[in-house]
Amino acid sequence: MLTSFDLLLIGLSLVIFGAGLLKLKAAWSQGRPARRPGDLKGLVLYLLGQREILENRVAGLAHLALFWGVCFYLALAILAQFGPVIPPGLARLVSLISDLLGVALLAGLIFFALRRLGDREAAAPRGVLLPVAVLLIVVLSGFWAEGARLNLAPEGASWHAPAGWFFALLSPASPLFMQIMVRIHFFAVLLLLALVPFTFLRHLVTSSLNVYYRRQEPAGVIEPVDWQQPVIGADQRRDFNWKQLLDAEACVSCGRCEQSCPANISGKPLSPRKVMRALHENLRGGGGMEQSVSQDELWACTTCMACLEKCPVFVEPLDKLVDMRRYQVLDRGRLPSEAREMMRDLELYADTYGRGPAHREDWALGLEVPHISNLPGEAEVLLWVGCSGAFHPQYQQVARSMAHILNAAGVNFGILGKEEACCGDAARRLGDEERFETLAKKNIAALDKYGVKTLVCLCPHCYNTLRNEYPALGGHYQILSAVEFALRLIAKKRIYPKYPLAGRLTIHDPCYLGRGNGIYQPLRDLVGSLPGASLVELEQSRENGFCCGGGGGRMWLHEKLGENINNLRAAQVAHSGVQTVATACPFCLTMLEDGINSLETERPAKVRDLIEIVAMSLGRAH
Amino acid sequence: MRIVVCLKQIAHTYARSGRDPDSNYLEPEDKVLRINPCDEFALALALEAKEYLPGGAEVSLLTLGPILAQIELVRCLALGADWLFQVDAQGYLDPWQKSSLLARSVQKIEADLVLCGRESLDSANGQTGALLAHHLNMPFVSGVRKIDFGTEGPFAVVRRAAGRGTRQVLRCPLPAVFSVEAGNTIPAPPSYDQKRNLGSPPIQKLVLDAAGVAPRYVQEAQYPPRPRVKPLTPPDNCLDSYGRVSELLSGSSMEKKGRMLTGDPETQVEGIITFLQESGVLEPEKEGELDG
Secondary structure, three states: OOOHHHHHHHHHHHHHHHHHHHHHHHHOOOOOOOOOOHHHHHHHHHHOOOOOHHHHHHHHHHHHHHHHHHHHHHHHHHHHHHOOOHHHHHHHHHHHHHHHHHHHHHHHHHHHHHHOOOOOOOOOOOHHHHHHHHHHHHHHHHHHHHHHHHHHOOOOOOOOOOOHHHOOOOOOOOOHHHHHOOOOOOOOHHHHHHHHHHHHHHHHHHHHHHOOOOOOOOOOOOOOOOOOOOOOOOHHHHOOHHHHHHHHHHOOOHHHHHHHHHHHHHOOOOOHHHHHHHHHHHOOOOOOOOHOOOOOHHHOOOOOOOHHHHHHOOHHHHHHHHHHHHHHHOOOOOOOOOHHHHHHHHHHHHHOOOOOOHHHOHOEEEEEEEOOHHHOOOOEEEOOOHHHHHHHHHHHHHHHHHHHHHHOOOOEEEOOOHOOOOHHHHHHHHOOOOHHHHHHHHHHHHHHHHHOOEEEEHHHHHHHHHHHHHHHHHHOEEEEEEEHHHHHHHOOOOOOOOOOOOOEEOOOOOOOOOOHOOOOHHHHHHHOOOOEEEEOOOOOOOOHOOOOOOOOHHOOOOOOOOOOHHHHHHHHHHHHOOOOEEEHHHHHHHHHHHHHHHOOOOOEEEEEEHHHHHHHHHOOOO | OOEEEEEEEEEEEEOOHHHHHHHHHOOOOHHHEEEEHHHHHHHHHHHHHHHHHOOOOOOEEEOOOOOOHHHHHHHHHHHOOOOEEEEEEOOOOOOHHHHHHHHHHHHHHOOOEEEEEEOOOHHHOOHHHHHHHHHOOOEEEEEEEEEEOOOOOOEEEEEEEEEOOOOEEEEEOOOOOEEEEOOOOOOOOOOOHHHHHOOOOOOEEEEEOOOOOOOOOOOOOOOOOOOOHHHHHOOOOOHHHHHHHHHHHHOOOOHOOOOOOOOOHHHHHHHHHHHHHOOOOOOOOOOOOOOO
16 A cells, blocks of 8 residues: 555655646636636537547547546546445456556557657647657556556466556566556656646646636627727737636647638648647747737638637637737728728728718619518518628629519518628727727617617628627517528428529538537528439538638738638538529628639539529529 | 828719709719829828938828818828818809919918829819929929939939829929829828827917919819710611610620630730731731741
8 A cells, every 4th residue: 555655656646746846737727708608518528528529530539548547547546545345246357447448548549659759849748758759658557557466466367467468478477576566656646647738638626627617608709809908919928818828828739720721721820720829839938929910820811710610629819810810900090901991982982882871772672572660560570681682792692682583481570771781890800899899889879779679681791790799789589691581481381492403512611600500400401391302412521611711801901822712612512513592691602703703613503592592493584 | 301292182072863853963982082193192292202211301281171081081190191181162263273372371381392192082183282393382293103312412302103104203302292192002091000109199270371372273063974875776687676675774885895815824825916916906926937
C-alpha cells in the first residue's frame, strides 16, 4: 500500500496540477466579462459518446480508447485503495476488460504518436509527444508489471489476461523486476498528472470547460458590441471576452476547421486554426492580433460557419474574426476600399444596392402586393423582401414568385415597402456594428409601428439576422424562411404544385439556413412535394455544404488570392451532372451562376431559387 | 497651414416615385441629404495633407446657407476636420453671390489653400471654385486628383485630370483655390473612435451681408428631367404582319445585331479578337509566322 513518501509525491503532483490550472484560468480570465450559462448534462453526454470527435472515424476511435482506458484505470486504481472484496467471477471479468482496454489504449497511443512524429506543420498541435511518451511508459510499465506478476503468481497466465500473458513471456519472473515496473508506473502517472496544465493535455480541462460553456443559441450569431468599452472590437487579448480566450485554450489544433474552410481550400491565407493558434500565442506573448493575422486573412472569411460545424470542442473562430474586423473598421477606420461604396450606400440609402427607399417597391409594380397598412383585417404574415429581392434583377423574379405563391394560397400578406431597410447583415459581418444597429433599430421601429408578429424572409441572411440577432436589440418576432412557409402552404393544401419539374435537380444548402439555423430537411421536403422531382445530393451537402463564397460581406469584396470559391462549388455541381441547382439565397444564386458560366460546360446547369421552382410548378412562368 | 474645404449640402433627388403632379411627382423619401460627392473627395485630400504635412494643417469646413445635412456635416468633422463655419445666407443665390460670400469668409479665416468640389450633384454649375479664385485673386486649378506640397517655399504640386485620361502635373504657388475631381475610391469612413471623441461639434456662424452683391443672372425656370425616349425604327416593309408586330415588340431589329460573349475573361478576349479580325480591324495572325 501507499507509503508516506508516496503520499508526499501524490500531494506534490496535485499541487503542481492545481497551480498549473490556476495559471491557465488566469490566462483566460484576462478577457472581458460575458454571460455564458453552463450545460452540465450536455458535457456528460458529450464525454460519454464523443460523437463530435468520432466524426473523424480513426482518430475518434483512438481518442475514445484513450479516454475510456484512462478513465477505467483511474477508477480502478482509486477503488483498489479501499480494498473491496470482489467475487472471483467479477474480478476475472474486470481483469479481462481492463486488459482489452489496455490494448486499445496502447494502440490509440501508438496511432497518435505516429501521427505527430514528423509533423512539422506550423499550426500543428504542440506539446503532444511528451505526454504521449509518458502515457506510453505508463501503459507499458503497467503491462510489464502485470506480466511479471503473472509469472510469479501460482495460477500463471489465464484467459482473463491475454495481454498480460503476452507480456509475461517478455518479462523475467523476478519480484524485483515487478517492483521496478510498479514504481515506474506510479511515477509516470504522477508525472502525467503534473504535466496536464503545461502540455497538450490541458485540453482535458479546457476543452471540457469549453463544451460545458458552449453556445446555446444557433451557430454564427454575433454578439452586440459594448459601446462603453475603451476599444471597440478586439485586438489585444483583453479586448476579447473570457469565453473567446477559453476557446483559444481549448483549441487542440486538430485542423478539422481548416480542412473544411472554403477560404483555405480555395488557396487564401486564412485558416481558422491559425487564427486560434495566434490568439493562443497572444495569450502568452502579448501584442496585438493585427500583427499575427494579416488583412488578407481577416477579410477572406465568408462566415460560412463550416469551422463551427466541424470543431469537435465547439471552438468558434468566427466571432473572433468578426471582432477583429470590428476593431479594424470601428477603431481604426480601415474598411476595405471595395466595401466602402456599399457601406456608403447603406448610410445614405439604407440598402446594399444604393438604389434608395423610393425604389424599394418597384419589383412589385403591377402585382397584388399591398403595403402592410393597406390590408383588410390583420396581416397573416409580412413578406420581408430584403435588398436583393427588391433590387437585384434576378432575385426580383424570386420576390415576384413569392408574391404569386402567397396570392395563390390566399395569404393575407403585406410588405413594409419604402419603410423596409437593409437588415444589416453585411454591415455587421464587415465589422460596421454602428451601421448595423442603426439599420436594425430603424427596422424594429417600423415593424413595431405596424404591430407585425410573423415575418417571412426571402433571404437567409435577413432570416438569420432578424431571427437570431434582432432580439438582442428588442425586436421579437416569429420569423419564417420562405422555404418553410411555402412547405407549410403545401402541407396545408393551400397551394397545389401541379406542373412536373424537368430533369434532375440538386440542392445547394445556403450556409445561413443550414449551418446557421439547421434548416436542411425543409428544402428537401419542398422539392419532394413537387411533382416529378428527382433529387440528387451533392457530394458536400447539408452540414458539409460548401459555401458559395458570397457571405460575410465577401459579395462586395474582390477575390484576389487563390481560386474563386464559387468556381470550386460550380465544379462540384457540374460533376454531379444535374440540370438544375436549387438554392434559397440571393448570394448563392449569383455566385453559383457566375461560377457555372465560367466553367463553360456544354449544357450548364440552371441555378434557380426554390421559391421560383415552386411558383413554376404552380403554373406561372416568368 | 490653413486649409478651407467648401462643402455643399445638397438634397439629392434620386427618384421620382410620387403620384402627385403638383409636387413634381416627388415624395419625401425621393431625396437624400448629403454632402456633394466631389466635396467629400476635396475633404479627403485636405485630411491627407493634414496627416502628411510635417507641420500639420488646420482643416476648416465652410458651408453656405442653413444646416440641412447635420449628420453628414458631423461625419465630415469626425473624419478629422478642426472647424466648421456656416455662412449665413437665405434663398436662392447665383454662383457669383455664393462665391463672393465664400471669398469673404475665406478671407476671414485667412486660409492658405481653398479646396472645393469640381461641380455639384444638384446644379452642376462648376463655377463656384473659379469665381472664388477670382474674388480672392488667387490661382485656380480645376480637376485636381492629388496634392503634394513643396518643402521649400509655399507651393503645391498638383496632379489633375486633363480630360480623356490625360493627367497633368502642375506647380502652383500658394495660396490657391483648387477644385477637386471625384476619385475612384470612396474615402474611408470615420471610425467610431473619431465620432466618439468629437463630442458636440461647435458650428461657428459667419454673418456676412449678402445684400451688397447683386446676382449676375437670374434663374427663370427649372424643369425636371424628361423620361428618356426609346428610339424605335419603323418596321421592315418586307416582313409580313406577324414579323412586323414581333419586331416592334422586341424593340427594333438593330438590337439583335449584338453578340453576347460568354465564358471566362480569356475566352471573352478571344471572342473580341476574332470579331475584330473578322471585321477587318485587326490583321489575322498568319500561320507559321510564330514558328519562323
